[in-house]
Amino acid sequence: MDIKNKFREKLKDFQKLKLYEAINWEKYNYMSVSHHSTAIEGSSLTESESQMLLDEGITPKGKPLEHSVMEKDHYSALRFVAKEAKTKRKVTPEFIKAVSSRVMHGTGKEYNAMGGQFDSSKGEYRKLGVFAGDTSFPNYQKLEGMVQTICDELEKKINKVTAVTEIYDLAFDFHFDLVSVHPFADGNGRVSRLMMSYILMYHGHTPAIINKQDRQEYIDSLKKSRKIENTGPLRGFLYAQQIKHFDKQIEAQRSSGKDIFLSMLI
Numbered sequence: 628m629d630i631k632n633k634f635r636e637k638l639k640d641f642q643k644l645k646l647y648e649a650i651n652w653e654k655y656n657y658m659s660v661s662h663h664s665t666a667i668e669g670s671s672l673t674e675s676e677s678q679m680l681l682d683e684g685i686t687p688k689g690k691p692l693e694h695s696v697m698e699k700d701h702y703s704a705l706r707f708v709a710k711e712a713k714t715k716r717k718v719t720p721e722f723i724k725a726v727s728s729r730v731m732h733g734t735g736k737e738y739n740a741m742g743g744q745f746d747s748s749k750g751e752y753r754k755l756g757v758f759a760g761d762t763s764f765p766n767y768q769k770l771e772g773m774v775q776t777i778c779d780e781l782e783k784k785i786n787k788v789t790a791v792t793e794i795y796d797l798a799f800d801f802h803f804d805l806v807s808v809h810p811f812a813d814g815n816g817r818v819s820r821l822m823m824s825y826i827l828m829y830h831g832h833t834p835a836i837i838n839k840q841d842r843q844e845y846i847d848s849l850k851k852s853r854k855i856e857n858t859g860p861l862r863g864f865l866y867a868q869q870i871k872h873f874d875k876q877i878e879a880q881r882s883s884g885k886d887i888f889l890s891m892l893i
Contacts, residue, residue: 630866631792638791641873644880656833657709658682660824661702664817666839670694696733701817704729705834708821712828718781720774723805724750726821730814738812742767745812753812762853764809777804785826798826798835799865803858806849835865836872 646652662670662677671694672680676687681702686695707729716722728735728750735748742754752771757764765773781801788794802823809815824834837845844864851860 630863630870634795634866634870635791637870637873640877644877646876646880654682657702657705660834660836661698661705663836663839664820665694665697665701667837667842667845668697668814668816670697672698693734700730700732700734701821703732704817704821705824708825709828709834712825715829718778718785718801718822718825720771720778723774723778723810723818723822724752726750726825727811727814727818730817730821731811735813747812747814750811752810755812757809757812759809762850764807770808770810773808774805774810777801777808780804781826785829788830791832794827794830794832795866795869796862798823799862800858801826802865803849803852803861807853835869837865837868838871841868 646656658678658681661681662672662674666672671690672687676690677698679685680687680695680698686692704726708726711722728748731747731750733748735746737744737746737748738753738755740753740755745751745754747753752767752774754767756767781797784797788797802819805822806815806819811818820835820837827833827835841864845868848860848864852858
């Protein structure tokens, strides 16, 4: 069975549980997504610390305050994205900037670069070069046109996809396109994953999740896709991640007395 067929079968099993009808399931699922996404970017909070922070506002002791701010801002951005998905807001550069401003609200800063001043906490495009390891990203002077192009391409497809794997493919590919443009000085991974989830929620699906334990495999799949100029490696990884996520929630539901939130995080 190929990865897409396995995904379809697992999604059917997950949907039969109707977890989304349970009290607070959506909230804890969003907490899980935020925990993993920020952990991928360096947050040191544990599963239980994330739950206490996002559910009760308790900041963990002995951890960098920035990590708590990252998680709270991501959770806020995810809730914003979910709200906008219900209205089927058009994906535009302005919308993406609005998501970025929420992601970077508490950790962004003003820059004085050769290209001029900009403020990452306001969702403004970078005006400097960006490198990640051995990967270089497009010149900042090209960003406006590149982001507009990928938004225009999405607009042509977003209301035409109907099959579940068509929807997921579109979401995964937009994530790849946006993170490859890297329009912001920081937070590009989080924003790109949020926009991926936005497309899924636009079509009535739950947000996508990437497990923090699989961070290196995630990065490797992005590099492979860039190298061959094909999203196949990233798609395969992301489908496997969703299957893994569904399996954990199905198992948690079947195991009485098990903490569903922690099972989603681990």
